[in-house]
Amino acid sequence: AQTVTQSQPEMSVQEAETVTLSCTYDTSESDYYLFWYKQPPSRQMILVIRQEAYKQQNATENRFSVNFQKAAKSFSLKISDSQLGDAAMYFCAYRSTLEYGNKLVFGAGTILRVKS
Amino acid sequence: DAGITQSPRHKVTETGTPVTLRCHQTENHRYMYWYRQDPGHGLRLIHYSYGVKDTDKGEVSDGYSVSRSKTEDFLLTLESATSSQTSVYFCALAGGSTYEQYFGPGTRLTVT
Secondary structure: OOOOOOOOEEEEEOOOOOEEEOOOEEEEOOOOOEEEEEOOOOOOOOOEEEEEOOOOOOOOOOEEEEEEEEOOOEEEEEEEEOOOHOOEEEEEEEEEEOOOOOOOEEEEEEEEEEOO | OOOOOEEEEEEEEEOOEEEEEEEEEEOOEEEEEEEOOOOEOOOEEEEEEEEOEEEOOOOOOOOEEEEEEOOOOEEEEEEOOOHHHOEEEEEEEEEOOOOOOOOOOOOOEEOO
16 A cells, blocks of 8 residues: 655745655555645645656646655655745645545645744 | 535534534536544545445545435445544545546534
């Protein structure tokens, strides 16, 4: 079974600066999807970015980008020009392309605090 | 996402009582999921559905059952609630060409 590990329970960043959240995963598959979800205090889960394993190019969505290192099984999220609204819990998630059901496996999450 | 709702949003119940949580969608998506969120564990899959009357177990299915009698509704039932089932429960949908999952607002369940 696949596992996802987020080794940073909490991170802090100054407003306007850059922060990187770490995620590693374990799988024997060669094709899969990886995601970052944001959960603000409202509790709503919001999809931030996704990466397809067969694509070498790192995904980018505005101020959010990933560093996908397939051989190292690493998938970090970089947030540039941090804003107060970025404060949230961030979850890394894995989705197999072989297992039926399009199920997600989540990491434990990282709390991001943004200081003004 | 306005296309997915959960009810109730909050519930307090006593140990041993049955509880049913409802997930309703207006997106006509095939896949629906129930997760629970607990500190230190992220979200863990309880059950999922891949069509009407088609369901399967997830990682933490013990003590839970589900039903899907129509496309738009996916019910999660705790037959006899226990304190270990105190949690936040999320429903999610997946469909379209990418099967990305979109989540409902969550239900906070407290079992006393």
